[in-house]
Amino acid sequence: MALIETHGLRKDFVVRRKVGRLRRQRHVTAAVHDVDLAIEAGEMVGYIGPNGAGKSTTLKMLTGVLSPSAGEVRVCGLRPVAQRTRLALRIGVVFGQRSQLWWDLPLAESFRLLRHVYRVPAADHAARLRRCRRLLELDEFLDTPVRQLSLGQRMRGEITAALLHAPRILFLDEPTIGLDVVSKQSVRAFLAELGEAGDTTLMLTTHDLADIERLCRRLVVIDHGRVVHDGTLGELHARYSSRRRVVAELDVPWNGAAAPSGTSIEAVEADAHRVTFALHSATAGELIASLAASGALRDVSVLEPDIEDVVARLYAAPEPSRG
Amino acid sequence: MAEHPRATAYRALLVAQVRAQTQYRFSFWLDAVSSSVVSLLDIVAVLVLFRATPALGGFSVRQCLLIAALGNVAFSLADASVGNIDTMRQYIRTGRLDSMLLRPMGVLPQLVFGDFAPRRLGRVLQSCLVLAGTLIWIDPQWTVGRAVLVVAAPLAGAVIFASVFVAGSTVAFWFVESGEFANAFTYGGRDFTLYPISIYPGWFRKIFAYGLGFAFVAYYPALALLGVADPLGAPAALAWCSPLIAVPAVLAAALVWRVGVRHYRSTGS
Amino acid sequence: MGIDVPWPRPGTLRTAAALAGAGFRRWATYRQAMLAGAFTNTIFGFLRCSVMLAVAGGAGGVAAGYRGPQLVTYVWVGQGLLAVVQLWGWTELSDRVRTGDVQSDLLRPMHPVLTYLTADLGRAGFAMCTRFAAPLVVGALAFQLYVPHRLTTYPLALLSVLAATVVSFGVRYLVNLTAFWLLDIRGVLVAWMLCANVLTGLYFPLAFLPDWVQPILWYGTPFPSILQAPVDVLVERGSAAHQLSILAVQLGWAAAVLAASVLVQRRAERRLVVQGG
Known part of the structure; x- marks a missing residue:
């Protein structure tokens, strides 16, 4: 017990x-x-x-x-x-x-x-x-x-x-x-x-x-x-779809290709030199490896999901229906 | 000699409480002296009343004084042991009762030992001295029975008062802002026992004297000590019934207490 | 040395009225406590009334100049007034001293004594409507109350109750102020309760005491002015002139305790400043 x-x-x-x-x-x-x-x-x-x-x-x-x-x-x-x-x-x-x-x-x-x-x-x-x-x-x-x-x-x-x-x-x-x-x-x-x-x-x-x-x-x-x-x-x-994100700094502008599998693109900034990927099923390592393989990766940082957002969203969620 | 661990715990609480109180030295002594004087006043009040009248409900000053002295000893004993339970409504209102419920001891002993007020012992001593003085003044014809009665009656009376204290305090479990409600029966009961019950109006007397058992604290025992028949016509044997009243009183109080603690609604978040 | 006497200025009066109103409403929210208190007063009314009637009965109808119905009124009005003058249990100021909240009192644009006094009068007004009335109704139903014969007695009695409330407030305020020096005022409170129970005339009419004690009590202490005075005015003990003289004594004490409160408050504030609290 x-x-x-x-x-x-x-x-x-x-x-x-x-x-x-x-x-x-x-x-x-x-x-x-x-x-x-x-x-x-x-x-x-x-x-x-x-x-x-x-x-x-x-x-x-x-x-x-x-x-x-x-x-x-x-x-x-x-x-x-x-x-x-x-x-x-x-x-x-x-x-x-x-x-x-x-x-x-x-x-x-x-x-x-x-x-x-x-x-x-x-x-x-x-x-x-x-x-x-x-x-x-x-x-x-x-x-x-x-x-x-x-x-x-x-x-x-x-x-x-x-x-x-x-x-x-x-x-x-x-x-x-x-x-x-x-x-x-x-x-x-x-x-x-x-x-x-x-x-x-x-x-x-x-x-x-x-x-x-x-x-x-x-x-x-x-x-x-x-x-x-x-x-x-x-x-x-x-559950509240808050994901870890990877921000990649590239030597050449992002060419608009599809994101590597298991990830999605959240933002493309700084003349397409900075791209933010959201991780779904892929790990940060897999994404970085795939970016590095393309040869243009200069710098990379991993953003942890913000729990404040999660909890705020949770608290703001509508009251569950009562039996 | 090995002490029971629980006894050690209670003693530790007691000592700590005494230490905490004596931290404010001036206040403590003023408190101690004043409390003793307060309880003496109940007796003085009886004497003052007799300045205005030669008799009260058919009883002389000596007879009334014995009733008051017996009631006073019973009340001061109960007050010294569980009287501080009337602080419980503050514990409930502020939610401090939570901390007591979280300790591995009963709440009642924690209140009794943890809030013990040593000044109340002065009251016990003083009331006993007054009783002794009154007995010397009255000089009843001592028999073994009367000697037993003069000890047993205040003890049984104290148990009755203590039960009323405990039962009364539980009102706060249901009505947090019940304030002075319980005082009507605790301090009210004390006032009731100070005088011959023959002076009270019929239905009021029935509730306090028999419903709550206060007639058995001082009145009937005093009649037996004085060798006087009850003007209301009750049999003389009632003088010996105080312990018989005390037992169900304790049981009832314990039951109400248990139900009350179950009903506790901890306030605040 | 000049004393900062808190005379009400026109603007202050409006503030004072608002404070008194707040005091009234604040107490109106404690319904449960009010009922419990009225119940307890009523029980004590029965207890004391029985004793007093027994005294009158034993004394052949008149005890120390009071007839039976006068004693009945003495008891029930006394029980009702207990809550109006709030004889027991006011520790608001001393609690604020202990927690340090008292400092915010000093930031208000009104003198603290006046602030607390007006709030207290509001509370007393509420108590007059509830705690005073309840036992009196029960007493009137169960016993024969004394009804004043002179019409002038009613306004005089009201004035006397007002004065009694002010005197009681002043004494309570002084008791609470000792917290600035003692922090724990339990002892002082018990001492005050002792005086409050006996010397105000709550336990027995003060006239039951020997004659030589009377002037000492009435002129030497504020206590009879708190309870015995309004009761004596109401039951018409003595002539109208005697009623007026009772009122005069009360007003004298009201002025005295308020002045003392202001003085001691000044000392206390200085102490607060010295401590740098």
Whole structure:
């Protein structure tokens, strides 16, 4: 069985809308709508979607904070709400806008407290803390009360706090939101290393495309409570027909011949000295080899597809019809 | 001696909370002193009322004072242990309850230990002293039964109050902005137990005295200690029924709590 | 040393009216909390009313000069006024001090004391329509309320409630200002609550206390002006002249606490500047 598994997961919320002066109407809306997920140990999954798509609601159901309206959930083989405290020992959670730390206490004290809360053996705790201190550079503010930390410092503290009990899964809800560039990079690098080590399964929601490219091997895109894409970043590009491109600088103007097989011509510029090819089935190597064979190739550059475009297009996509 | 790991966790939360509070030293002491004085005021209020009248619902100042003192001990015990649960509606409103649900402990013990207010212990001590003083003043004819009653009744009363505290706090699971609603029954219950129940209008008395069990916190035990018959005609044996009321109260509170946590709607994104 | 007295200028008055309106509407959105609060006030009305009637009954009908119906009105009006003068739980300013948001208050073209006061009066206006009315209706249905005999009592009582709100606001504002020095004002709040519960006349009519305490309380502290004063005006305790003298004491305290607020605000702002916040 997968580490995280859901079938037909659903969460309804009742919204009361004002109708006229005094009357209010009840509306039941599904924040999460029949979500099926299967995430294996060691995966790095990005859970993305526009605001209000149901990302946080899903995460809260996976972590046992919210009970689902319908459907099945198993996380680490446990039922999150019913076996909440047992599950809590196996997962770590970082909610970007909500602190797990004790506001009035120094960071170090919060960590010590968490050792007792999660019943971690002292030696293990010390070793993990040492590692985080080094990689996340916590030393300079370890004795500062949490309320005085900057957002970036606090987030590094939150991540450490979520990892001290060596969770099998780390859930992150917008871990880089509001951080400065340096903190973002530091957090991202740390999470990438953590994920690549393979002991910890990562599942994160984010709006930051750099996070997605760096941290998510698999993307689950959710919109209006439904999963609209589940696959790799490459598959996402394929599906939304965003392709890698090769820009070739030629010694002689492009003669107007057909593009090599598996590619197409997107643009011919600079007196036909610069040609942009879109790659379909051919690889960049094949295209370059074929151009080089014609003998006029001076320079070449490969353009990666722009994920921002993909996601923007995804978010702008019309709402899927509702059953 | 090896300590149970969970006990260690609770103790750690407790110590951390005390440390966090004592960081603001001036505020802490002002808080501690004021809280003790606040609970003394309930007793003082009874004395002040008797400046204006010689009797209250047919009871003398001494008799009323014993009722108030018993109610006060029961309330202060409950307040010191679970009273801070009324902060839960803030946890729910701000979504901070999420962090509690994510830890490998029950939410209730986290609230109780993690928000423990040491100043409330001053209140317990003070209410016990007032009860002791009142007993010395009244000098009931001590029997073994009465000695047991004077200890058992406040404990059972504290359990009843604690149940009301817990059940009342769960209202916030359904109505986030429920504000002071629960206070009507927690602090309202305290006010109710301070006076003989004979002064309250019939249906109101039925709800608070029997529906919520507050008559068993101080009134009936006090009658037995004083050797006075109930002017409302209830059998004397009711004085001993407090623990019997406390048990279903706890069960009901636990049930409501469980349902409430299930019903939790985490706010925000 | 000149004090920057926030006298309302013509343009300021319009701003003030807008602020008061916003205060009114803002509170109108908390419907659930309003209902819950009114319910709690009503329960406490029943509790306190029963006690007071028992006192009157035990004392042969008149307790410390109050007759039964007067005591009933004292209880129910007192429960209603609790929300109007907002005796408990106003920490908006101190919260803003702690988070640093308070600095944006200083950027407004109106004196902060005046800004908060007008918003508070708007809130009080809303509370008069809801939280004041609800327990009073229940009290009137369940018990026999005292109805004032003199027509002049009604405007006087209204004025007295207004003055009480201002005095209460001033004291709350001063309590909140201590956050500039203490940051955590929990302790001060509890101390204020202590005074608020007993010295304002909420627990029992202040007349139940010994005679020698009375002048000390009324002239020496602002607390009776917050609750006992409007109630005494409404139940016509004493002659019309006595009502006027109560009102005079209230107005005196209103002026005093507002002046103190302005003064302390100045010190607090200077502290903010020194800290470079």
